[in-house]
Amino acid sequence: MSQSHAPDARTRAAELREKIERANHCYYVLDEPEITDLDYDLMLRELEALEQAHPELATPDSPTRRVGAKAKGGFAEVRHAIPMLSLNNAFEQEGDTDRERFREVAEFERRIEQTLDRRTPVFSVEPKLDGLAISLRYEDGVFVQGATRGDGETGEDVTANLRTVRAIPLHLRGEGWPRVLEVRGEVIMLRKDFEAFNERARIHGEKTLANPRNGAAGSLRQLDPSITAKRKLSFFAYAVGEVRGGELPLTHSKTLAQLREWGFPVSPEVDTARGLDGLIAYYHRIGEKRDRLPYDIDGVVYKLDDYEGQRVMGFVSRAPRWAIAHKFPAQEQTTTVEAIEIQIGRTGAATPVARLAPVQVAGVTVTNATLHNADQVARLDVRVGDTVIVRRAGDVIPEVVRVIPEQRPAHTHPWHMPSHCPVCGSALLREEGEAAWRCSGGLICAAQRKEALIHFAARRAMDIEGIGERFVDALVDFGYVHTPADLYKLTLDDFLEMKRRADERDGTTPETVKQGKVATKWAENLIEAIEASKQTTLPRFLFALGIMHIGESTAKTLAAWLGSLAVIRRMPAAVLRVLPDVGSEVAASIAGFFAQKGNQKVVDALLASGITFSDETHPSPKLRQQLDLAVLLDMAGVNKLGPKSTKLLAERFTTLDKLLAAGPAHWVTAGLPSAASTNLEGFLAHEKNLKPLREADEAMRELLAAIPQASTAAEAALDGQTVVLTGTLASLSRDEAKERLEALGAKVAGSVSKKTSFVVAGEAAGSKLDKAQELGVPVWDEAQLLALLARHEGGA
Ligand SMILES: NC(=O)c1ccc[n+]([C@@H]2O[C@H](COP(=O)([O-])OP(=O)(O)OC[C@H]3O[C@@H](n4cnc5c(N)ncnc54)[C@H](O)[C@@H]3O)[C@@H](O)[C@H]2O)c1
Numbered sequence: 104m105s106q107s108h109a110p111d112a113r114t115r116a117a118e119l120r121e122k123i124e125r126a127n128h129c130y131y132v133l134d135e136p137e138i139t140d141l142d143y144d145l146m147l148r149e150l151e152a153l154e155q156a157h158p159e160l161a162t163p164d165s166p167t168r169r170v171g172a173k174a175k176g177g178f179a180e181v182r183h184a185i186p187m188l189s190l191n192n193a194f195e196q197e198g199d200t201d202r203e204r205f206r207e208v209a210e211f212e213r214r215i216e217q218t219l220d221r222r223t224p225v226f227s228v229e230p231k232l233d234g235l236a237i238s239l240r241y242e243d244g245v246f247v248q249g250a251t252r253g254d255g256e257t258g259e260d261v262t263a264n265l266r267t268v269r270a271i272p273l274h275l276r277g278e279g280w281p282r283v284l285e286v287r288g289e290v291i292m293l294r295k296d297f298e299a300f301n302e303r304a305r306i307h308g309e310k311t312l313a314n315p316r317n318g319a320a321g322s323l324r325q326l327d328p329s330i331t332a333k334r335k336l337s338f339f340a341y342a343v344g345e346v347r348g349g350e351l352p353l354t355h356s357k358t359l360a361q362l363r364e365w366g367f368p369v370s371p372e373v374d375t376a377r378g379l380d381g382l383i384a385y386y387h388r389i390g391e392k393r394d395r396l397p398y399d400i401d402g403v404v405y406k407l408d409d410y411e412g413q414r415v416m417g418f419v420s421r422a423p424r425w426a427i428a429h430k431f432p433a434q435e436q437t438t439t440v441e442a443i444e445i446q447i448g449r450t451g452a453a454t455p456v457a458r459l460a461p462v463q464v465a466g467v468t469v470t471n472a473t474l475h476n477a478d479q480v481a482r483l484d485v486r487v488g489d490t491v492i493v494r495r496a497g498d499v500i501p502e503v504v505r506v507i508p509e510q511r512p513a514h515t516h517p518w519h520m521p522s523h524c525p526v527c528g529s530a531l532l533r534e535e536g537e538a539a540w541r542c543s544g545g546l547i548c549a550a551q552r553k554e555a556l557i558h559f560a561a562r563r564a565m566d567i568e569g570i571g572e573r574f575v576d577a578l579v580d581f582g583y584v585h586t587p588a589d590l591y592k593l594t595l596d597d598f599l600e601m602k603r604r605a606d607e608r609d610g611t612t613p614e615t616v617k618q619g620k621v622a623t624k625w626a627e628n629l630i631e632a633i634e635a636s637k638q639t640t641l642p643r644f645l646f647a648l649g650i651m652h653i654g655e656s657t658a659k660t661l662a663a664w665l666g667s668l669a670v671i672r673r674m675p676a677a678v679l680r681v682l683p684d685v686g687s688e689v690a691a692s693i694a695g696f697f698a699q700k701g702n703q704k705v706v707d708a709l710l711a712s713g714i715t716f717s718d719e720t721h722p723s724p725k726l727r728q729q730l731d732l733a734v735l736l737d738m739a740g741v742n743k744l745g746p747k748s749t750k751l752l753a754e755r756f757t758t759l760d761k762l763l764a765a766g767p768a769h770w771v772t773a774g775l776p777s778a779a780s781t782n783l784e785g786f787l788a789h790e791k792n793l794k795p796l797r798e799a800d801e802a803m804r805e806l807l808a809a810i811p812q813a814s815t816a817a818e819a820a821l822d823g824q825t826v827v828l829t830g831t832l833a834s835l836s837r838d839e840a841k842e843r844l845e846a847l848g849a850k851v852a853g854s855v856s857k858k859t860s861f862v863v864a865g866e867a868a869g870s871k872l873d874k875a876q877e878l879g880v881p882v883w884d885e886a887q888l889l890a891l892l893a894r895h896e897g898g899a
Pocket residue numbers: 126127129130131136137138139140141143144170171188189190192229230231232233234235236252289341342404428
């Protein structure tokens with residue numbers, strides 16, 4: 104290399120050192136890496152190459168010569184009796200054959216063969232666990248001190264924290280241990296514990312861990328051991344440090360076996376291998392298994408097995424010559440976000456997904472990564488155009504770990520959850536306190552088709568026996584069914600054809616077909632079950648529609664108050680909201696559902712296929728009251744009025760007209776709490792406030808007029824009649840009988856008089872029955888009552 108390049112090289116080396124120092128600090132001290140390991144390793148390699156080419160540039164404190172970083176603050180220092188070193192790395196090179204691609208490993212193995220003059224030496228081969236190196240000191244078999252690696256010479260005393268890690272023995276088992284024994288190994292966080300931690304953090308809107316290594320390092324270096332105890336950490340031993348007052352076996356592999364006996368966990372993947380071929384075979388074997396291991400590994404480690412050989416090989420500045428880490432393709436990579444899209448799951452959950460410039464992560468091309476939920480996108484502040492770190496480990500979906508802020512281009516915008524489902528166009532809704540947004544288009548959303556069908560056919564919904572998961576898969580995949588309404592169009596031939604295709608796809612040919620017979624009984628049964636489901640009840644049907652937030656009990660409430668599907672379909676959210684147990688969210692969901700054209704079509708198609716409800720009635724007479732002023736005032740949104748005051752006003756004035764005609768505002772508001780009356784007076788003083796109120800009132804009247812009012816005719820039938828109920832009725836409760844009689848205009852009284860029109864006497868009727876007979880009032884039995892109700896209610 105010519106001298107003239109030196110100034111350039113000097114600048115570059117200084118620049119690299121600064122960047123590496125910064126990365127070291129973030130990684131080792133803060134446990135918050137800002138760049139990927141790969142980018143870090145590349146910088147370190149470049150610096151090494153520069154220092155080799157220009158030895159005058161090498162400084163004694165260069166990061167190429169040091170291990171880790173000195174930790175700062177918080178913990179007492181521990182000096183390691185025997186330094187804790189790093190490992191040299193072997194990366195995969197370009198090439199066609201294993202020997203070309205693993206040149207660096209080959210060189211490592213050949214150097215040992217030559218130095219020791221030994222063919223195909225034996226190695227201990229181990230997974231390279233991605234966690235935090237620690238040293239555990241045992242005196243007379245008792246755990247006395249634990250320390251991090253730190254800069255290799257001095258680490259942090261994390262004894263209290265390590266005591267909370269279950270995998271670390273506090274007393275050695277068995278016998279024969281040296282008086283002083285230092286065991287070294289890796290504290291790790293299992294992938295499942297890492298995922299669980301992050302899942303929880305995302306739900307609670309807290310900071311997530313970037314990766315399990317971070318999780319392990321960050322958790323272990325908590326100043327409060329009770330926090331460490333809550334994070335689930337694990338541990339594997341892979342080496343020994345100081346040994347006094349005792350002996351260990353002569354090879355590393357035997358030492359690990361001994362450690363196992365004394366109670367230390369050693370990875371079950373640890374093995375021995377002979378020569379370069381043995382190393383490469385191990386690399387492939389573990390690489391193959393990598394995704395299935397319960398923890399992250401970033402490579403494998405080859406260690407010359409016999410200690411005598413290790414002694415001969417010796418050390419370079421920061422790593423032994425008798426060991427090397429053979430790295431796997433990185434699990435984290437940087438790439439750019441090309442778009443952020445929404446994916447709708449089977450149950451309608453909307454997950455933001457980053458579309459990425461394709462990138463190789465741990466041996467797989469990744470083009471999408473999950474962003475989990477809207478809160479996570481906001482917390483990470485991921486934007487289209489950003490450079491991000493993506494992580495793919497195990498069979499977990501790749502995820503965006505963080506943004507690299509320095510690389511953000513100009514003119515980016517924070518991302519927001521779209522208001523509508525990209526699949527079906529329905530509104531995306533979010534339940535209070537929930538992280539997930541959901542598509543509200545259950546019936547018409549292609550993404551939710553299968554789930555919607557399974558729900559529709561469920562026992563507590565339309566109760567169509569025989570429509571299970573596999574069936575629904577075939578029905579939807581082969582295009583026989585798009586919405587539940589299509590179920591009612593299926594013919595016997597459709598079913599047989601579909602079954603044939605499903606069997607073909609699964610590679611199963613049923614016995615019957617082999618014998619040349621076609622079984623049809625199952626299809627006939629299905630068609631029968633579908634046919635039978637047409638006779639249903641209104642609550643079942645409402646529940647079956649899969650409207651978001653509508654469980655069985657809300658479905659019953661709707662049916663009880665509004666009586667018929669025709670009425671339910673027309674009700675605006677403002678009206679639904681006043682029904683008991685129907686909050687504004689549920690009301691918005693119902694009204695939104697029926698306002699959706701696609702849903703309307705499906706519901707119409709279902710009705711056209713002949714679905715009927717055995718229990719449709721008229722709106723409850725109490726609905727009127729409920730609707731009146733309360734709704735109007737509520738809709739107008741008068742601040743701080745509160746339900747009590749609203750009710751008071753509703754009772755006092757009964758209609759908006761009467762309220763507005765009542766006189767000066769302070770008369771209207773007399774008796775209300777002061778905040779409410781001030782607000783209401785202010786509100787009533789402006790005509791612009793009253794206009795929407797009048798419009799709403801009018802709309803409400805129109806709505807009520809449009810409701811099929813069979814009850815108006817029926818009401819007349821019992822209008823002015825007074826009925827008394829006595830005894831126990833077998834088929835309906837006293838309350839229900841009362842409600843239904845009142846719906847027809849009757850007055851239900853508590854005692855019998857001459858004015859009583861008739862008495863209904865059930866089982867064990869007492870004094871009222873006597874009184875009626877005494878006064879000559881007609882007495883009806885239950886059957887007569889039911890007939891009366893049926894006649895008038897049925898007259899819709
Ligand atoms: N992303 C960043 O900003 C950043 C910054 C600094 C370091 N790093 C990363 O940290 C690593 C360098 O750190 P390092 O000095 O710890 O080197 P290293 O991780 O490459 O190798 C040494 C370490 O491997 C671990 N190890 C796991 N299994 C082992 C086994 N079976 N036997 C022996 N050791 C085993 C030990 O903790 C040991 O200290 C690099 O991978 C680098 O990419 C990243």
